[in-house]
Amino acid sequence: MTTKPQSLEEIRRNGLDALAQALGPLGMVRFLQQFETGRGDYTQERHQWLSQNSVRTITQCKATIKTRDWTLEQRENQAKVRERTSHQHWDRINSDPALKQAEIERRGRMESAFVALRLRLNMTQLELAHAIGVTEECVQNWEAPRTHPRAANRKRLDNLAVERGVAKIDWSKV
Secondary structure (H helix, E strand, C coil): CCCCCCCHHHHHHHHHHHHHHHHHHHHHHHHHHCCCCCCCCHHHHHHHHHHHCCHHHHHHHHHHHHHHHHHHHHHHHHHHHHHHHHHHHHHHHHHCHHHHHHHHHHHHHHHHHHHHHHHHCCCCHHHHHHHHCCCHHHHHHHHCCCCCCCHHHHHHHHHHHHHHCCCCCCHHHC
């Protein structure tokens, strides 16, 4: 196979033609977008944004990021402690028949209270979730009852009941 030397422009044009023929115009564009090179002069841009910030500002930003990362780590650790405490709680309840019966009754009251409220509101689980700003899974867990609402969500449920003119949940009985 004998080929004559081609200029860079000819190579580029022949390559684009081959891509368009093999992949079609849209496929060619999508393929080329994968290999887009950057633009500009990083060195000049670096000097521009570094000259706007002092060492102190950069250090403060770094400290903020470090604090945020530490906060995320702290939250993860707290979640692990809650999970461990939850297992200990259930181990204690399951070991004592009286505690187990009391927990079953409490959960039954909680389940019926949430379902009753949702039915009084004439809402689906999804509609209730959207109305108070939680996920549908959260409402399902309350009704199961695998979990219970925190104080802020209790307040939202109470406010929604008042807005709709229906009886609120008596939290002292659940």
